[in-house]
Amino acid sequence: MNIESIEIEDPIESHRTGAIEVSVTTNTGDKRWCFFLTPEGMAACGDWIGGTKVRFHYGASHMIFVSEISESIIKAALRDIDKQGMLEKCTISY
Structure with a gap:
């Protein structure tokens, strides 16, 4: 699988409050999706651990x-993931 195009769906600045969604099209026409998080964005969104002020994220192989x-x-990052043959595991088809 090789990347044909990458489309960033959200303004980069929104990383402060959550995830940045990204669409990827491969050279076979496959459309894939993933999202990027920074430490700042991770601290601002996600589920709360009961009784704490701590957020957590889990189970998203496309994060x-x-x-x-x-x-x-x-x-x-996406090109490096693709070069390693991991694009399919790190994104989901849509």
């Missing part, structure tokens, strides 16, 4: 966590 974010980082 990609990065320490900082920009359009170039999103594209570089």
